[in-house]
Amino acid sequence: KERSLIMIKPNGVQRGLVGEVIKRFEQKGFKLVAMKFTQASEEHMKTHYKDLEKLKFYPGLCKYMSSNPVVPMVWEGLGVVKTGRVMLGETDPAKSLPGTIRGDFSVHIGRNLVHGSDSVESAKKEIALWFKDDEVVTYTAGNNEWIYE
Ligand code: GTP
Ligand code: MG
Secondary structure (H helix, E strand, C coil): CCEEEEEECHHHHHCCCHHHHHHHHHHHCCEEEEECCECCCHHHHHHHCHHHCCCCCHHHHHHHHCCCCEEEEEEECCCHHHHHHHHHCCCCHHHCCECEHHHHHCCCHHHCCEEECCCHHHHHHHHHHHCCHHHCCCCCCCCHHHCCC
């Protein structure tokens, strides 16, 4: 069961796009197994984006990401890490095709609306950072047999 951390960034919340992002992952056939509405500390965001700490935009990114509420979620399903990234679009919205979330709703790289784990390995780390074990829910999705052969 592959899982990915998908997180609606502060501008996604402020712009009223929480439902839109959730809708796309639901409609695709992925299964929601965890979600919260929270404002993270700057330290928490520094840990989340630790791999980028040498880059010049890192301090501003962590400040921004902790400035307002975010909606981290865990989505589960076949190929969800890679497919989730395709659904998000490229890091730079200017390179994101229409039909992707960033391509449809954003224009600036620093305000690209949604985060998605970039590998199965980083997904595991990120899920552990944002959710306690018992906040990730195990259940049977009623539509499962209509989504998988
Ligand atoms: P995330 O899903 O948020 O992790 O984005 P990503 O995996 O597509 O890109 P990456 O992890 O490399 O960068 C994390 C975030 O930093 C991006 O989503 C951007 O918001 C921001 N970022 C990346 N590159 C730049 C840049 O050159 N300038 C600015 N201002 N922000 C950047
Ligand atoms: Mg990334």
